[in-house]
Amino acid sequence: MFDPPLVAACCAAIIAAVSIPVSVKCRLGVDERDSYEELVEFVETVSSVGVRHFIIHARKAILGLDTVKNRSVPPLRHDWVFRLRERFPQHRFTINGGIATLEAARELLAAGMDGVMIGRRANAEPYMFAGVSSLVDGRGEAPSRREVLHRYLEYALLAQRANWDGKMPEQVARLLLTPLTGLFHGTRVGARWRQVLSETMHDRQRLSTQSLPELVSSCLDGAQVSAAVLDLLPGAPSALPPSALYPSRPA
Ligand SMILES: Cc1cc2nc3c(=O)[nH]c(=O)nc-3n(C[C@H](O)[C@H](O)[C@H](O)COP(=O)(O)O)c2cc1C
Structure with a gap:
């Protein structure tokens, strides 16, 4: 963001080389280049080569x-993204930074944002997105964690067969298990699942000899994830009575 013409030149080269829309993710500014006017100049310069969509993490970057840490400080300025939205009605703006719930996302969309990006919560609590289709079009059935x-696993098996970048099998398995870490966040087995999964991801022997479904299945057993938890749906109370948590899991 120090050099908007350079960003514009990069974007122009990318636009010339691809057939899909090119978007830019940026912050509000960087270090002392942090005024609203400079942000407007950045958007003007970069959009002049054909970028029509900006995803804005609504705080500035501090290079030192x-x-x-720079994902939590300095304070967010969502209002600047709304000002851009008004200033450039011909472009699309996706707001990012500190958005923790689908309800908050819904409010930002209702207030005029073209899109909402959620970062850390997506990592920590991926099942939050089970209810996202109702946010988009008010329809769609939320899948359970079992689904x-x-x-x-269907996707992961395909990716595993492709054996990314010639990596070792255990590295591929570890990469594919990592996104499951937060799957049971908010349920009573969340911490235990995280711990058992983490132990599994450090077990090179098992990672290289067992299939992904076998690894996941043994983690479910190790964390005592019940059928009731696997079949919970979004919005259902997660504070289940203990009796609901430990029946044996159907095969
Ligand atoms: C693990 C992790 C990796 C990230 N990697 C990138 C990245 O490669 N490029 C980027 O622009 N932002 C990256 N981010 C930042 C997020 O896209 C987002 O801007 C930031 O986390 C603020 O949004 P949040 O408050 O919803 O987390 C990353 C964030 C996390 C948590």
Whole structure:
């Protein structure tokens, strides 16, 4: 963001090379280049080569700061993204930063945003998105965690066969198990599942000899994930009575 013409030149080259829309994700500014006017200039310059969609993490970048910390400070300025939305009605703006629930996303969309990006919560609590189709079109049935696991394993097996980048089998298995870490967040087995999955991801022997469905199945057993938890749907109370949590899991 220090050099908008350079970003525009990069985008122009990308646009010339691909046949899909090119979007830009950026912050509000960087270090001392952090005024609203400079942000407007950035959007003007970059959009002049054909970028029509900006995804904006609504805080500035501080280059001396660790990137993890810079996801929480300095304070968010969602209002600047709304100002851009008004200033450039011909472009699309997706707002990002600190959005933690689908309800918050719904409110931002209702207030005029073209899109909402959710980062850390997607990582920590992926099952939150089971209810997302109702946010988009008010329809669609939310899948249970059992269905999510089933579909994810179908995808993961395809990805595993492709054996990304010639990596070792255990590395591929670990990469494919990682996104499941937060799947049971908000249920009583969330912490235990995270722990058992983490132990499995450190077990090189098992990662290289067992299939992904076998690994997941043994984690479900190890974390004592019950049928009731696997079949919970979004919005259902997660504070289940203990009796609902430990019946044996159907095969
Ligand atoms: C594990 C992780 C990796 C990320 N990697 C990138 C990245 O490669 N490029 C990027 O622009 N932002 C990256 N981000 C930042 C997010 O896209 C997002 O802008 C930031 O987390 C703020 O949104 P949030 O408050 O919803 O988390 C990453 C965030 C996390 C948690």
